[in-house]
Amino acid sequence: MRKDHVHILCTAHPKIVPGQIVRVFKNITARELFKKKLDLKRELWGGEFWTDGYYVATVGERADLSVV
Numbered sequence: 001m002r003k004d005h006v007h008i009l010c011t012a013h014p015k016i017v018p019g020q021i022v023r024v025f026k027n028i029t030a031r032e033l034f035k036k037k038l039d040l041k042r043e044l045w046g047g048e049f050w051t052d053g054y055y056v057a058t059v060g061e062r063a064d065l066s067v068v
Contacts, residue, residue: 008025009059009065018056019054019056022054022056026049026050029049029050030048030049030050033049034049
């Protein structure tokens with residue numbers, strides 16, 4: 001498994017846009033990491049923790065965590 005990306009399995013109401021979930025996750029995690037490690041922002045290229053891209057896939061009702 002590569003160590004340069006993160007896999008997240010979550011549930012959300014169908015009206016919530018997946019991009020909104022990703023944006024909130026990235027904002028909160030980056031903000032908390034920058035608070036806990038003050039030098040991190042200077043160490044990163046451009047001061048950004050996350051890249052702009054993401055990939056989203058859905059899991060149907062017939063699948064469970066063991067399938068994923």
